[in-house]
Amino acid sequence: MSRPLPVVATFVVDEERAGFGAPLEAPPPRSLDAAERAALAIFGLGCLSLVVQLAGASIAGTWPGLLSGLPLAALGLGLYFRASFRAAPPGIRHDDVARRGISSRGVTAWVLGVVLTGFYTVLYWFPSHLERATALVDPLALALSGRPADGWFLYGFLYTLAVSVFGVRAAMKYRHNRYQLARTASVVFFQLGFAFLLPQLLKGLRRPELYLTYFWPLKYDALFPSSVKALWQTPGGLGMFMVVWGAVATFVATPVLTYFYGKRWYCSWVCGCGGLAETAGDAFRQLSNKSDRAWTIERWTIHGVLVLIVVTTALLWLAPGELSNTLARSYGFWIGALFSGVIGVGFYPLLGSRVWCRFGCPMAAILGLLQRTVSRFRITTNGGQCMSCGNCSTFCEMGIDVRAYAQRGEDIVRASCVGCGVCAAVCPRGVLRLESGPAKAPVPPVTLL
Amino acid sequence: MHVVVVGNGIAGVTAALAVRRLQPTWQVTLVSGESTHHYSRPALMYLFMGHMRYQDLKPYPDALWQEQRITLRRAWVTRLDLEGRRLELAEGAPIAWDRLLLATGSRPNLFGWPGQELPGVQGLYDLGDLARLGENVRGATRAVVVGGGLIGIELAEMLHSRGLHVTLLARERSYWDNVLPPEESALVTRLVRAAGFDLRLETELKEVVAGPDGRAAAVVTSRGERLDCSVVGLTAGVRPNVELARGTTLAVGRGLLVDRSLRTNVPDVFAAGDCAELVRPGERNLVQQVWYTGKQQGECVGRVIAGEACEHEPGIWFNSAKLLDLEYQTYGTVLPSPQPGETRLWWERPDGHGEIGLRLVVRDGAVTGFNALGLRLRHRVCERWIQERASPLHVLAHLEDAHFDPELFRRHEAEIVPTLLAQLDLTRSAA
Numbered sequence: 001m002s003r004p005l006p007v008v009a010t011f012v013v014d015e016e017r018a019g020f021g022a023p024l025e026a027p028p029p030r031s032l033d034a035a036e037r038a039a040l041a042i043f044g045l046g047c048l049s050l051v052v053q054l055a056g057a058s059i060a061g062t063w064p065g066l067l068s069g070l071p072l073a074a075l076g077l078g079l080y081f082r083a084s085f086r087a088a089p090p091g092i093r094h095d096d097v098a099r100r101g102i103s104s105r106g107v108t109a110w111v112l113g114v115v116l117t118g119f120y121t122v123l124y125w126f127p128s129h130l131e132r133a134t135a136l137v138d139p140l141a142l143a144l145s146g147r148p149a150d151g152w153f154l155y156g157f158l159y160t161l162a163v164s165v166f167g168v169r170a171a172m173k174y175r176h177n178r179y180q181l182a183r184t185a186s187v188v189f190f191q192l193g194f195a196f197l198l199p200q201l202l203k204g205l206r207r208p209e210l211y212l213t214y215f216w217p218l219k220y221d222a223l224f225p226s227s228v229k230a231l232w233q234t235p236g237g238l239g240m241f242m243v244v245w246g247a248v249a250t251f252v253a254t255p256v257l258t259y260f261y262g263k264r265w266y267c268s269w270v271c272g273c274g275g276l277a278e279t280a281g282d283a284f285r286q287l288s289n290k291s292d293r294a295w296t297i298e299r300w301t302i303h304g305v306l307v308l309i310v311v312t313t314a315l316l317w318l319a320p321g322e323l324s325n326t327l328a329r330s331y332g333f334w335i336g337a338l339f340s341g342v343i344g345v346g347f348y349p350l351l352g353s354r355v356w357c358r359f360g361c362p363m364a365a366i367l368g369l370l371q372r373t374v375s376r377f378r379i380t381t382n383g384g385q386c387m388s389c390g391n392c393s394t395f396c397e398m399g400i401d402v403r404a405y406a407q408r409g410e411d412i413v414r415a416s417c418v419g420c421g422v423c424a425a426v427c428p429r430g431v432l433r434l435e436s437g438p439a440k441a442p443v444p445p446v447t448l449l
Numbered sequence: 450m451h452v453v454v455v456g457n458g459i460a461g462v463t464a465a466l467a468v469r470r471l472q473p474t475w476q477v478t479l480v481s482g483e484s485t486h487h488y489s490r491p492a493l494m495y496l497f498m499g500h501m502r503y504q505d506l507k508p509y510p511d512a513l514w515q516e517q518r519i520t521l522r523r524a525w526v527t528r529l530d531l532e533g534r535r536l537e538l539a540e541g542a543p544i545a546w547d548r549l550l551l552a553t554g555s556r557p558n559l560f561g562w563p564g565q566e567l568p569g570v571q572g573l574y575d576l577g578d579l580a581r582l583g584e585n586v587r588g589a590t591r592a593v594v595v596g597g598g599l600i601g602i603e604l605a606e607m608l609h610s611r612g613l614h615v616t617l618l619a620r621e622r623s624y625w626d627n628v629l630p631p632e633e634s635a636l637v638t639r640l641v642r643a644a645g646f647d648l649r650l651e652t653e654l655k656e657v658v659a660g661p662d663g664r665a666a667a668v669v670t671s672r673g674e675r676l677d678c679s680v681v682g683l684t685a686g687v688r689p690n691v692e693l694a695r696g697t698t699l700a701v702g703r704g705l706l707v708d709r710s711l712r713t714n715v716p717d718v719f720a721a722g723d724c725a726e727l728v729r730p731g732e733r734n735l736v737q738q739v740w741y742t743g744k745q746q747g748e749c750v751g752r753v754i755a756g757e758a759c760e761h762e763p764g765i766w767f768n769s770a771k772l773l774d775l776e777y778q779t780y781g782t783v784l785p786s787p788q789p790g791e792t793r794l795w796w797e798r799p800d801g802h803g804e805i806g807l808r809l810v811v812r813d814g815a816v817t818g819f820n821a822l823g824l825r826l827r828h829r830v831c832e833r834w835i836q837e838r839a840s841p842l843h844v845l846a847h848l849e850d851a852h853f854d855p856e857l858f859r860r861h862e863a864e865i866v867p868t869l870l871a872q873l874d875l876t877r878s879a880a
Contacts, residue, residue, distance in 0.1 A: 030612070089644060090802040091774030095610050096499035176774075176801045178857040286501075291508070382853055383828025385769045385778070387740040388459075388508035389492035392502050407508055424855055428771040428823035430778060433853050 033087055039079035046073025054132055063139045072328050074161050078168040085172035092173060092426055094395070102349065103283055109349035115132065117346030121295035124337050127151035144200035153200070155243030159276065160196040164188055166279035179421050179434075183268060187275035195272045208234050210242050213270050215249040217309045218363035220336055224328065225316050255370055261436050263367030263375025264419020271363075273356060276345065277397065278420060281353025285397035285422065288352035294399055298359050298416065305335055306365040330405050334359060354397045358416055377419065377436050379412035381405060386431045450475040452754055453536065453546035455526055457481040458490060459550030460722025460743035460750075462509075467751025469517050475755075477518070478544060480536065482525030483575050486511060491740060493579055494603045498610045529693045531715055548717045548754050551694075551705055552747070555687035555723040555738060562683075564657030569665035570681040570747060573604050582680075586611045591678040593617075593668045595654045596685035597624050602617070602772050604645050604682045616647040616676055618654055619670075630785055632795045635821055636804050637772055642771050643803070657681055689724040689736060702726045704736050709760040711750035719754060720744040727761065739768055765832050780831035781818035783810050792876045793816075794841070794869040798861070807865055811841045811873075824854035824861065841873055 034042070050069040059065035088095075102108040122129050127150075134154045141149035149157075167188040174180030190213050199209040208231060211270060216222040223246070231239035257265045267274045312331050315324035344356030357364050379402070386409070392402035398416040402423045405412045412432075424432040452468050454461045457479045465479050479487075482745045488506040495501050514521050522544065528537040535545040557572025559565055569580050586592075592608045595621025605615045621627055624641055626634040641648050652770050653671040654807035660666025660679075667677045689704030700706040700714040704726030707713055711721050722743040727735040737746065745761065752759040787793050789814055797806035805823030809816055819831050830851040834844055844851075845866045852860070 032519065089609075094498075094500040096496075098502045098505075099499045177855065178859070179855045182857050382825070383832065384744075384767065385828055386742045387491045388489040389495060390489060390501055390505045390508070391492075391495065394505045403508060421855060428776070429769040430776050430853060433825070434856060436856075 027286050030391045033083065035083035036080055036087065039076050039083055041076070043073050043076030043080060046070060046076055049073075050136075051184040053136055056132075060132070061135050061138050066136060066139050070138060070158070070161060073164040078165050079174050081165075085169075085175070085341070090176060092177075094426070097283075097286060103286065103289065105350060111290045113321075113349040115345060116348065117342055120342040120346050123155055124341060130154060141200070144197065145203035147203065156196050156200075159272070160191055162280045163191040163272070163275045164275075164279075166282070170279050170282050174422075174425060177421075180425060183421065184278065186269045187278055191272050191275045192272045195275075199253055202238075207236060207238050208242060209240065211244065212242075214271070215246040216313070217250075217306065217366070218271070218273075218333060218361060219246075220309055220312075220362075221328075223250075223313050225320065246255040254367065255374075258367055258375050258377075260376060262375045262419050263364065264377065264417075264434075266367060267357065267364060267418035272363070273340070273344065274418060277353035277357065280349050281397070284353050285349050286352075286394050287350065288354060288358070288397050288399035290393055290396070290399050290401050298399070301359045302361065302365045302368070305339075305360050306362040307414075308335070309362045352397055352399075354418070357418065358398050364416070364418075371417070372413060372415040375413075376439055377413075377417075377434070378439070379405075379417065380433050380435050381409050381411065381423070382429075382431045382433070383409060385429045387429060389428060391426040391428065392432060395426050397421050397422070402432070450477065450547045451545065452476065452548045452550070453478045453544055454478060454552055455480050455536065455552040456552035456554055456722070456724075457484065457487045457521070458552060458554050458722060458743060459487075459740055460554075460747040461550065463744050463747025464550050464552065464721060464751035464754065465519050466517065467748050469519055471752065471755035471757065475784060476520070476871075478520040478522055479514075480524060480526060480538075480544065482520045482539070483577065484516070485521055485523045488576075490575075493576070494607050497579055497607045500685075500743060503820045517698040526693060529697050529699075531697050531699070531718070533648055534717075542726070549719065550750060550754060551713075551718070551720045552722045553593045553690040553693060553724045553768045554745075556690045556692075558688055559683065560685065561657055562654050564659060564665065564668075565683065567657055567659050567665045567681075567772070568663065569679055570657050570683065574687065582607070582682075584731075585680045586613060588772045589613055589679045591616075591676075592682065593676050594653075594682040594684055595646070595668075596683065597621055597650075598628070598686065599625070599772070600687075601682070601769050602641065603683040604684055605641075606773060608680065608682070609644075609646070613680065614647070616649060616678070617641065618649050618652045618670060620651065620653045622651055624648065624650070627786055628785060630783065630795075630808065630820070632797065633777075633806060633822060634785075635737055635809065636797060636806055636822060637775070640773060640775055640803055643692065644866075654683075665804075687723070687738060688842055689726065691724060695752075698879065702734060710753045710758075711746060711761060713755070719750050721750040737762065737763070741767070751805035765835050767832070769771070769827060775805075775823050776821075776825065778821040778825065778826055778828075779812065779819065780828065781835045783808060783818035783820050790810070792841075792873065796865045796868045797822075798864065800859070805861075807845065807861075807869075809841060814838075816841050816844045821840065826851045827853045841869070845869055869879045 046069060049072060053060040053065050053069060097103045102107050130151055134149045134151060135359050137149045137154055140157065141147060141153045161270060167184050170184045171181055194213045195211060199211055203209050211219065219226045228243055231243050252268055308331060312324065312327040316328060339360045340356050347355050386406040388403055388407045390403050392406060397420065398418060400414050402412060419434055423432050424434055452475055454465050461479060465477050468475065469477050487509065489508055492501065492506045496503060496506055524538040524540055526536045527539050530537060535543045537543050557574050566568065569585050571578055571585065577876050586608065586794065590613060592613045593616045594605050595618050597617055601617060605617055606741060623631065623634040624638040629637065638648065649670065655669045655671050657665050658667045658669060665679060665681050667675050668681055669675050679814035691701050691705055694701050694705055698715060704724050705713055706728050707720050707725050708728055711719050711725060713720050723738045725746065729735060749759040749761040764857050765781055767780045792810040792811040795806065797804055803823065807824065808820035810818035815833055819826060848862050848866060
């Protein structure tokens with residue numbers, strides 16, 4: 001008859017009730033080094049200059065005024081990122097991501113979400129309130145486009161600045177990963193060059209404002225009869241070029257590039273929505289919902305939006321009239337502005353950086369269908385090395401449960417995968433690899449669940 | 450038929466899922482005192498450092514257990530009543546079994562150091578340890594970690610992330626050289642030091658000294674040095690957790706002794722995972738204490754419990770780990786020191802913020818083992834090469850087939866291949 005053993009543990013942790021996962025409180029405050037302090041001082045001064053100018057200082061609207069504001073703040077922030085990542089141990093550090101308010105839907109995140117959403121609302125529907133802010137960037141607008149700034153120029157300026165300075169953050173965070181560095185450089189380049197500078201310069205040359213990296217159906221009116229006709233009739237040929245370029249991009253380049261590389265060629269290397277998501281949105285990627293329910297919803301909504309834009313465009317050509325115009329206007333408001341803009345970016349700190357991309361973007365829907373059916377792109381898993389830690393799923397911005405595939409040794413071929421490569425970067429056991437090469441014979445899953 | 454599994458680690462849950470898959474009508478119960486749901490133990494360090502939340506550590510959604518009709522019992526087992534065929538629990542009614550699987554995992558080694566029971570001193574194995582660590586690091590500035598292996602370096606990293614100064618005591622001459630060959634071990638040793646850890650090699654713990662508050666205040670090493678600290682981590686290896694077998698007729702060696710089908714000496718009682726010791730006639734007994742072998746053993750014992758025939762085949766050894774920011778992978782047999790008849794090839798270079806390296810072990814004209822530090826190799830390719838007894842020339846000629854680093858990463862084959870070929874030639878001409 002054996003004697004009863006004492007209870008083995010002195011801690012009985014009911015993780016379900018206690019929401020186990022925070023064995024510690026917020027981290028102790030870290031002391032800053034000289035480089036970080038200097039950088040943050042510059043950032044602070046830039047913000048101060050901005051506020052003072054918005055309040056009516058006389059340098060508002062001049063070049064010194066412009067440069068001493070947000071650009072100075074961005075410089076300071078960029079320098080801070082450089083210094084702070086260097087001060088940390090090498091590697092991708094996600095220390096305290098699950099505890100800091102900003103990255104876990106806490107106080108700062110909520111406030112930021114409200115402010116961002118509010119800003120987008122004002123920008124789209126009450127732009128007159130932004131007159132003072134718009135005037136601050138007049139010097140740049142005049143230099144590039146020959147015209148004073150409007151709300152959209154201000155928006156483009158802010159967007160591009162954000163992608164650039166948070167591009168520095170991403171480059172520092174992933175500095176040991178060449179794929180991430182190349183991809184970050186790519187999105188910054190396309191945003192700065194093709195989504196901001198080129199259209200403005202063309203405007204200055206009295207040419208149509210061409211956005212070469214946006215085409216139908218993301219740029220939903222690109223194939224509307226009104227836009228096509230206007231462009232086609234623009235003297236100089238550039239308009240005609242844009243129509244052809246857009247058509248080729250949508251109907252030729254897209255399937256071909258997607259066959260070879262998967263949708264990542266666009267979604268995480270070129271597109272501006274993706275550019276902001278991968279840079280400014282990187283700190284929020286873990287907020288994406290990984291549940292099966294979210295996956296079901298996303299498939300309904302994204303294909304729904306695709307159907308909507310296809311039908312709208314078709315009707316505009318084949319049966320123009322009251323209905324088609326209403327559809328076009330509604331789509332522009334609800335999808336183009338509210339979903340894509342306001343919710344898409346405003347909700348970064350609450351739902352992650354890819355809400356539009358995952359639940360709404362019709363371009364993503366098309367690319368995703370191609371990726372899942374004909375593309376060579378997949379993420380391969382490395383045999384039996386996966387120990388189910390969960391880093392891959394946690395940091396997937398598209399809400400893919402990468403671990404479920406990895407722990408079965410199964411290739412990942414998902415319509416929503418944008419090929420950002422972060423899952424492979426954060427995997428501590430070298431289990432994942434993005435592949436575009438000729439498909440090898442698939443390895444059968446090693447276990448059934 | 451009621452199958453009861455004690456322990457919801459990877460071995461236990463894999464077995465439970467296998468039984469359910471093969472026997473849809475049987476009752477299956479998973480008992481654990483540590484947690485309600487299965488979670489990834491290797492990921493505990495990420496939970497501590499705040500990389501992920503607890504729910505992110507769970508490999509399966511909570512709903513799965515209900516869907517699979519596997520009952521989860523959250524309770525510590527206090528006694529194994531083999532005659533009565535039931536488990537006595539710390540709380541709640543006993544559980545009767547028809548078939549029992551013990552998958553109780555490991556316990557951190559304790560070697561009777563004076564002061565090892567003091568508050569502030571602990572091992573690192575389960576969620577309870579993590580909670581305890583969270584309490585112990587509050588207000589702490591200095592820690593000593595005893596034991597220079599994988600858990601030791603992970604604990605050091607965890608403590609460092611809280612701003613503590615960490616001294617690592619390792620009894621080996623070079624870091625983890627009881628597993629790593631000299632060049633790999635030297636590389637890792639440099640890495641540990643460069644990261645700012647105070648690494649004391651050939652140094653062991655002698656005793657832990659209490660302070661006026663009765664908590665750990667310092668350690669005394671085998672070299673007679675006194676190191677002030679308020680946190681002491683004991684990471685000198687693990688042993689199979691066979692507590693439940695005490696006082697029963699279960700045969701125990703280091704672990705619960707089982708045959709190739711993971712049966713213990715007691716009918717209808719099985720063991721798998723870290724806690725099991727495989728008896729293999731003609732070979733040494735085997736205790737396997739990693740994740741993937743837990744999975745393999747779990748799958749095998751699940752089938753046996755469900756009535757199928759299965760013999761656990763360890764297969765070609767593999768493992769992986771991450772030491773600070775350096776990834777380590779191993780395939781096949783790479784012992785710390787050269788064996789008679791072996792040729793050992795080694796390549797290394799500085800890379801990024803550290804160094805990377807590759808080892809090939811050759812025996813009787815075939816490649817028998819790989820070590821990779823800081824570069825990723827394809828598991829199935831290396832495994833196939835070893836299985837098919839590929840020659841080193843073949844492996845080097847096809848080395849790019851094993852390349853698994855992300856795209857755009859620097860390729861090293863152009864350097865590795867000539868270097869290793871030259872080493873092969875040298876050994877040939879020397880022979």
